[in-house]
Amino acid sequence: DAGVIQSPRHEVTEMGQEVTLRCKPISGHDYLFWYRQTMMRGLELLIYFNNNVPIDDSGMPEDRFSAKMPNASFSTLKIQPSEPRDSAVYFCASSPSTSRPEQFFGPGTRLTVL
Amino acid sequence: AQRVTQPEKLLSVFKGAPVELKCNYSYSGSPELFWYVQYSRQRLQLLLRHISRESIKGFTADLNKGETSFHLKKPFAQEEDSAMYYCALGSGGYQKVTFGIGTKLQVIP
Numbered sequence: 001d002a003g004v005i006q007s008p009r010h011e012v013t014e015m016g017q018e019v020t021l022r023c024k025p026i027s028g029h030d031y032l033f034w035y036r037q038t039m040m041r042g043l044e045l046l047i048y049f050n051n052n053v054p055i056d057d058s059g060m061p062e063d064r065f066s067a068k069m070p071n072a073s074f075s076t077l078k079i080q081p082s083e084p085r086d087s088a089v090y091f092c093a094s095s096p097s098t099s100r101p102e103q104f105f106g107p108g109t110r111l112t113v114l
Numbered sequence: 115a116q117r118v119t120q121p122e123k124l125l126s127v128f129k130g131a132p133v134e135l136k137c138n139y140s141y142s143g144s145p146e147l148f149w150y151v152q153y154s155r156q157r158l159q160l161l162l163r164h165i166s167r168e169s170i171k172g173f174t175a176d177l178n179k180g181e182t183s184f185h186l187k188k189p190f191a192q193e194e195d196s197a198m199y200y201c202a203l204g205s206g207g208y209q210k211v212t213f214g215i216g217t218k219l220q221v222i223p
Binding site for chain 1: 146148150157158159160163200204209210211212213214215216
Protein backbone atom coordinates (compact mmCIF):
# COMPACT_ATOMS: atom_id res chain seq x y z
CA ASP A 1 0.00 0.00 0.00
CA ALA A 2 1.53 3.31 -1.10
CA GLY A 3 -0.51 5.28 1.38
CA VAL A 4 -1.86 8.70 0.51
CA ILE A 5 -0.42 9.93 -2.76
CA GLN A 6 0.07 13.58 -3.59
CA SER A 7 1.26 15.25 -6.76
CA PRO A 8 3.25 17.18 -7.61
CA ARG A 9 5.75 17.00 -4.76
CA HIS A 10 7.14 20.41 -5.63
CA GLU A 11 5.55 23.24 -7.56
CA VAL A 12 7.09 26.57 -8.44
CA THR A 13 4.87 29.07 -10.19
CA GLU A 14 4.51 32.76 -10.79
CA MET A 15 2.03 35.04 -9.11
CA GLY A 16 -1.29 35.04 -10.91
CA GLN A 17 -1.02 31.52 -12.27
CA GLU A 18 -3.46 28.74 -11.49
CA VAL A 19 -2.15 25.92 -9.31
CA THR A 20 -3.75 22.50 -8.95
CA LEU A 21 -2.68 20.06 -6.26
CA ARG A 22 -3.79 16.44 -6.42
CA CYS A 23 -4.45 13.76 -3.87
CA LYS A 24 -5.32 10.07 -3.93
CA PRO A 25 -6.51 8.85 -0.52
CA ILE A 26 -6.09 5.36 0.87
CA SER A 27 -8.67 3.06 -0.63
CA GLY A 28 -11.65 2.54 1.65
CA HIS A 29 -11.11 5.65 3.73
CA ASP A 30 -14.26 7.73 4.21
CA TYR A 31 -12.62 11.04 5.07
CA LEU A 32 -10.20 13.28 3.18
CA PHE A 33 -8.51 16.40 4.53
CA TRP A 34 -6.49 19.24 3.05
CA TYR A 35 -4.02 21.09 5.30
CA ARG A 36 -1.61 23.96 4.80
CA GLN A 37 1.61 24.18 6.78
CA THR A 38 3.61 27.37 7.28
CA MET A 39 6.29 28.35 9.77
CA MET A 40 4.15 31.09 11.25
CA ARG A 41 0.81 29.29 11.54
CA GLY A 42 1.75 25.64 11.70
CA LEU A 43 -0.66 23.06 10.30
CA GLU A 44 -4.07 24.50 9.39
CA LEU A 45 -7.09 22.52 8.25
CA LEU A 46 -8.46 23.99 5.03
CA ILE A 47 -11.33 21.63 4.20
CA TYR A 48 -12.46 18.08 4.75
CA PHE A 49 -14.74 15.67 2.91
CA ASN A 50 -16.83 12.73 4.06
CA ASN A 51 -17.77 10.25 1.35
CA ASN A 52 -16.79 12.82 -1.31
CA VAL A 53 -19.02 15.54 0.19
CA PRO A 54 -17.41 18.70 1.61
CA ILE A 55 -18.27 18.91 5.30
CA ASP A 56 -16.36 21.90 6.57
CA ASP A 57 -14.56 24.45 4.41
CA SER A 58 -14.31 27.16 7.05
CA GLY A 59 -10.52 26.99 6.89
CA MET A 60 -10.31 27.88 3.22
CA PRO A 61 -8.63 31.28 3.31
CA GLU A 62 -10.54 32.99 0.49
CA ASP A 63 -12.38 32.52 -2.76
CA ARG A 64 -9.15 31.95 -4.64
CA PHE A 65 -9.05 28.51 -3.04
CA SER A 66 -11.35 25.70 -4.09
CA ALA A 67 -11.39 21.94 -3.52
CA LYS A 68 -13.23 19.12 -5.18
CA MET A 69 -13.60 15.41 -4.68
CA PRO A 70 -15.27 13.98 -7.79
CA ASN A 71 -14.90 10.39 -6.59
CA ALA A 72 -13.63 8.37 -3.68
CA SER A 73 -10.12 8.05 -5.08
CA PHE A 74 -9.29 11.58 -6.13
CA SER A 75 -9.33 15.13 -4.82
CA THR A 76 -7.93 18.45 -6.01
CA LEU A 77 -7.08 21.71 -4.32
CA LYS A 78 -6.96 24.64 -6.71
CA ILE A 79 -5.61 28.13 -6.19
CA GLN A 80 -6.58 30.71 -8.80
CA PRO A 81 -4.94 33.17 -9.01
CA SER A 82 -1.96 32.25 -6.86
CA GLU A 83 -0.14 34.80 -4.70
CA PRO A 84 3.29 34.70 -2.98
CA ARG A 85 1.63 34.38 0.43
CA ASP A 86 0.20 31.03 -0.68
CA SER A 87 3.70 29.57 -0.55
CA ALA A 88 3.54 26.68 1.92
CA VAL A 89 3.50 22.91 2.18
CA TYR A 90 0.06 21.47 1.44
CA PHE A 91 -0.81 18.12 2.94
CA CYS A 92 -3.58 15.74 2.10
CA ALA A 93 -4.68 13.15 4.66
CA SER A 94 -7.34 10.48 4.84
CA SER A 95 -8.94 8.55 7.69
CA PRO A 96 -10.99 5.36 7.76
CA SER A 97 -14.11 6.33 9.68
CA THR A 98 -15.56 8.20 12.64
CA SER A 99 -14.77 5.30 14.94
CA ARG A 100 -11.17 5.30 13.72
CA PRO A 101 -10.20 8.96 13.47
CA GLU A 102 -6.47 8.39 12.94
CA GLN A 103 -5.36 10.45 9.95
CA PHE A 104 -2.87 9.12 7.42
CA PHE A 105 -0.87 11.87 5.77
CA GLY A 106 0.59 12.18 2.32
CA PRO A 107 4.13 13.42 1.72
CA GLY A 108 2.97 16.97 1.01
CA THR A 109 3.35 19.37 -1.91
CA ARG A 110 5.78 22.22 -1.44
CA LEU A 111 4.36 25.23 -3.29
CA THR A 112 6.42 28.29 -4.08
CA VAL A 113 4.74 31.27 -5.69
CA LEU A 114 7.19 33.84 -7.03
CA ALA B 115 -13.29 28.21 19.48
CA GLN B 116 -10.87 25.37 19.89
CA ARG B 117 -7.20 25.99 20.29
CA VAL B 118 -4.04 23.96 20.90
CA THR B 119 -0.98 25.56 22.44
CA GLN B 120 2.50 24.11 22.36
CA PRO B 121 4.62 26.69 24.16
CA GLU B 122 8.02 25.40 23.06
CA LYS B 123 9.10 25.48 19.43
CA LEU B 124 12.34 23.70 20.28
CA LEU B 125 13.21 21.38 23.13
CA SER B 126 16.75 20.05 23.49
CA VAL B 127 17.55 17.26 25.93
CA PHE B 128 20.46 14.92 26.43
CA LYS B 129 20.18 11.24 25.65
CA GLY B 130 18.87 9.40 28.69
CA ALA B 131 17.24 12.49 30.20
CA PRO B 132 13.47 12.69 30.75
CA VAL B 133 11.35 14.40 28.12
CA GLU B 134 8.16 16.37 28.55
CA LEU B 135 6.53 18.06 25.58
CA LYS B 136 3.83 20.43 26.74
CA CYS B 137 0.39 20.77 25.23
CA ASN B 138 -2.58 22.78 26.46
CA TYR B 139 -5.95 22.98 24.78
CA SER B 140 -9.05 25.08 24.81
CA TYR B 141 -12.35 23.41 23.93
CA SER B 142 -15.83 23.59 25.40
CA GLY B 143 -16.88 20.07 24.45
CA SER B 144 -15.51 16.63 25.20
CA PRO B 145 -12.00 16.57 23.72
CA GLU B 146 -10.21 13.86 21.81
CA LEU B 147 -6.48 14.47 22.03
CA PHE B 148 -3.71 13.11 19.83
CA TRP B 149 0.03 13.33 19.45
CA TYR B 150 1.42 13.14 15.92
CA VAL B 151 5.10 12.86 15.05
CA GLN B 152 7.13 13.63 11.96
CA TYR B 153 10.59 12.09 11.75
CA SER B 154 13.10 13.50 9.30
CA ARG B 155 12.11 12.69 5.70
CA GLN B 156 9.06 10.75 6.84
CA ARG B 157 5.36 11.49 6.79
CA LEU B 158 3.42 12.92 9.67
CA GLN B 159 1.99 9.96 11.58
CA LEU B 160 -0.07 9.26 14.66
CA LEU B 161 1.97 8.54 17.78
CA LEU B 162 -0.82 8.06 20.30
CA ARG B 163 -4.34 9.14 21.26
CA HIS B 164 -5.56 9.71 24.78
CA ILE B 165 -8.48 7.35 24.54
CA SER B 166 -6.16 4.41 23.88
CA ARG B 167 -4.23 4.95 27.12
CA GLU B 168 -1.24 3.15 25.65
CA SER B 169 2.50 3.67 25.58
CA ILE B 170 4.08 3.95 22.17
CA LYS B 171 7.89 3.92 21.78
CA GLY B 172 8.08 4.61 25.51
CA PHE B 173 5.93 7.74 25.27
CA THR B 174 2.82 8.31 27.35
CA ALA B 175 0.37 11.17 27.61
CA ASP B 176 -2.33 11.73 30.17
CA LEU B 177 -5.33 13.94 29.61
CA ASN B 178 -5.78 16.36 32.52
CA LYS B 179 -9.15 18.02 32.07
CA GLY B 180 -8.68 20.23 35.11
CA GLU B 181 -5.53 21.76 33.68
CA THR B 182 -6.68 21.27 30.06
CA SER B 183 -3.35 19.65 29.30
CA PHE B 184 -2.10 16.62 27.38
CA HIS B 185 1.64 16.60 27.92
CA LEU B 186 3.77 13.96 26.21
CA LYS B 187 6.34 12.26 28.40
CA LYS B 188 9.16 9.76 28.14
CA PRO B 189 11.44 8.84 31.04
CA PHE B 190 14.62 8.34 29.01
CA ALA B 191 15.16 10.10 25.69
CA GLN B 192 16.75 8.25 22.78
CA GLU B 193 18.48 9.80 19.77
CA GLU B 194 15.84 8.31 17.47
CA ASP B 195 13.19 10.36 19.28
CA SER B 196 14.46 13.50 17.57
CA ALA B 197 11.54 14.74 15.48
CA MET B 198 8.72 17.27 15.23
CA TYR B 199 5.85 16.56 17.60
CA TYR B 200 2.36 17.94 17.11
CA CYS B 201 -0.40 17.93 19.66
CA ALA B 202 -3.87 17.79 18.11
CA LEU B 203 -7.45 18.23 19.27
CA GLY B 204 -10.34 16.44 17.61
CA SER B 205 -13.90 17.74 17.44
CA GLY B 206 -16.93 17.45 15.19
CA GLY B 207 -17.08 13.73 15.75
CA TYR B 208 -13.30 13.87 16.20
CA GLN B 209 -12.71 14.22 12.49
CA LYS B 210 -12.07 17.94 12.53
CA VAL B 211 -8.61 18.16 14.03
CA THR B 212 -6.86 21.30 15.22
CA PHE B 213 -3.09 21.00 15.39
CA GLY B 214 -0.66 22.87 17.58
CA ILE B 215 2.25 24.65 15.98
CA GLY B 216 4.58 21.79 16.85
CA THR B 217 7.66 21.27 19.03
CA LYS B 218 10.95 20.14 17.60
CA LEU B 219 12.60 17.67 19.94
CA GLN B 220 16.35 17.44 19.65
CA VAL B 221 18.05 14.66 21.58
CA ILE B 222 21.74 15.38 22.06
CA PRO B 223 24.02 12.33 22.10
